[in-house]
Amino acid sequence: MLIQILLIIFLLFAVSRVLLQVKSGNITAGSFIFWSGLFFIAIVGVLSPELTSRVARLLGIGRGADVIIYVSIVLLFYLVFRLSIVIEDLRHEITKLVREIALSKEKETGKSK
Numbered sequence: 001m002l003i004q005i006l007l008i009i010f011l012l013f014a015v016s017r018v019l020l021q022v023k024s025g026n027i028t029a030g031s032f033i034f035w036s037g038l039f040f041i042a043i044v045g046v047l048s049p050e051l052t053s054r055v056a057r058l059l060g061i062g063r064g065a066d067v068i069i070y071v072s073i074v075l076l077f078y079l080v081f082r083l084s085i086v087i088e089d090l091r092h093e094i095t096k097l098v099r100e101i102a103l104s105k106e107k108e109t110g111k112s113k
Contacts (some may be wrong), residue, residue, distance in 0.1 A: 012043075
């Protein structure tokens with residue numbers, strides 16, 4: 001099917017982006033494993049849609065597409081949660097750095113007077 005071909009092309013493109021990010025040092029090995037694994041699982045699901053139907057039956061869900069949607073929603077919620085933690089940590093770091101810069105400038109101006 002055309003949709004399978006398009007999805008495979010996109011997923012392989014996504015894997016290539018992950019590889020470039022790990023080579024440039026922008027992501028860790030753990031992130032590489034997570035994202036590559038996720039995209040390869042998606043490739044398997046696209047190539048073998050009956051596999052998702054089997055998983056759905058095991059979980060007591062009607063269709064394979066429903067399993068994909070449920071797992072995707074849970075995964076997205078988890079990733080949003082992780083991003084909010086990272087953003088909050090960055091906010092604290094920025095606040096700390098701004099305080100340190102302000103205090104060091106205060107000391108410099110105080111010494112020169």
